Amino acid sequence: MNQALEHLDLLIEARWVIPVEPAELTLENHAVAVRGGRILDILPISEARLRYSATETVCLEDHVLLPGLINLHTHTPMSLLRGYADDLPLMRWLQEAIWPAERQHVSEEFVFHGSLLGGAEMLLGGVTCANDMYFFPDAAARAYEQLGMRAVIGMTVIDFPTNYAADAADYLHKGLQAHSAWREHPLIDFALAPHAPYSVSDASFERIGSLAEELDLMIHIHAHETRDEIAQSLAEHGVRPLQRLQSLGLLGPNLLIAHAVHVTPDEIASLALNNVGIAHNPVSNMKLASGAAPVAAMLAAGIHVGLGTDGAASNNRLDILQEMRQAALLAKLSTMDASALPAHKILQMATIHAAHALGRSAELGSLRPGKLADMCAIALNSLETSPIFNVASHIVYACGREHVQETWVGGRHVVKGGVLLHNDNTELLRLSRLWQNSLQN
Structure with a gap:
């Protein structure tokens, strides 16, 4: 008599699976079993078919299945400012272009629409979680909820007035209100987000430190x-x-620093000693001519370094696959060492290192039983991805976000066959054109 099969919500059968943990492992012809939004099992396809039945079975004959990618530092609403002020250094870019545009246009509606546009772009590129920092956090949370995407939303604090708040106390008050309103949501978390040391006073930092300890929150800062x-x-x-x-x-x-481009060996040692996380943004750092962060040295010191895109206004793409390739190449160039940041290390930066830096490694960043079923699948069946000698290397050096075909968040299919499932692309493009017209006038 045949034993009854154990029932699942979802069974994904893939040509390759890279779980990220254990490190440098690529599994062939394996399946990932999902129940209740979490990974139940990872096993050979032949064994999975004998053990499980599923409400939905997805066969990925030419794909590699990965943990969902994590964008460790971004300003998603700034998707509406993509290409608005290119080819300027950081402070001129901020003072002459971005801050004036924000004073004129940023609103709750701007943040909601920009977050929808940027979040959709990230999901289509295999990003399942974004660590965001901007104004009007409640509007951002509503956008991520609509997209079905995971986000850590920064409660921005800055010591000068904007369209959002009058002073540091007002920023904190409004941010904490949003944090309280979304406290129980399964996709939405919050962090305290003082903008930068040059824009936040000692008194504000002291208040932020107290709140982080009291509420057990991350602090996200440039x-x-x-x-x-x-x-x-x-x-x-x-x-x-x-x-x-x-x-x-x-x-x-609980501190996550974005950029950390110009750090000394002593500062790297201090960051490692204090378990500070780093968000490396190679494309933005290159585009704004900020410099090349010593990522290889930071990783060698034991620091968890993840990858971020920064905002689309200083990068033009919210594309972690592009950041992976550029991070690898920039590290090799800046150290004159071709072995710096090999492919599997780069994959760790885009997944488990980022999860550690966010304090979320127990649930995100790798494919392991018990973790949330945040996953993406990359197709390796095109001319430009053939032949295939090393799957991990291919993801970093040969693939682009156009090869991402499937994305799941908590076991829910959000991108299928390269198409966003639960949001209307036509409507997102309409909103983008409306804001372009507004910004040009």
């Missing part, structure tokens, strides 16, 4: 992005930004 930023800190405070943050008690495992 720091050491440019040499000018460091010179300004030395002139105004007598110390480099990281030293100032350390003196305020902010260096710790």
Whole structure:
């Protein structure tokens, strides 16, 4: 008598599976079993067919299945400013173009529509979780909920007024209101997001540190992005930004620093000692001529370094696959070492290292039983991806986001056959054109 098969919500059969944990492992002809939005099992396809029945079975004969990619630093609503002020250095870009445009146009509606547009772009590129930082966090949360995408939404704090808030206390008040409203949502988390050391006072940092400890929240900040930023800190405070943050008690495992381009060996050692996470943004750093972060040295020191896109206004793409390739090439060029940041290490940066830096490695960043079923599948059946000698290397050096065919968030199919399932592309394009017309007038 045949034993009854155990029932699943979803069974994905793939030509290759890269679970990321254990490291440097590529499984062939394996299946991932999903129940209740979480991974139940990973096993050979032949065994899965004997053990499980499923409400939905997806056969990916020419695909590699990966954990969902994590965009560790972005400003998703700025998708509406894509290409608005190209080819300028950071401070001119901010002061002459971006901040004036934001003063005129940023609103709750701007953030909602920009988050929809940018979130859809990320899902189509295999990104299942974004660590976001911008204004009007409630509007961003509503957009991510509509998309069915996971997000950590920054409660921005800055010491000057914007369309969103009047001062640091007002930013915190409004951010904490949004945090409270979304506290129980399965897709939405929050972080405290002081903009940067040059735009936040010591008093505001002290309040942020207290709230992070009280509410068990991450702190997400830009720091050491440019040499000018460091010179300004030395002139105004007598110390480099990281030293100032350390003196305020902010260096710790709940701190995530975006960029960290200009850091000394001693600062790398301090970041490692304090378990600080880093979001590396290679394309934005190159486009704004900020520099090349010493990523290989940071990883060698034991720091969890993930990958971010920054906003579409300073990158033009919210494309983690592109960041993977550029991070690998930039590391090799800047160190003059062709073995720096090999393919599997880059895959870890886009997944499990980013999850560690977010404090979410227990649920995200790898394909393991018990973790959330956030996954993407990349097709390797085209001319430009043939022949295939090393699957991990192919993902980093040969593939682009156009090869992403399937994306799941919590076991829910959100991209199928390269098409966004639950949101209307025509409507998103209409909204984009409306904002383009507004920004040009």
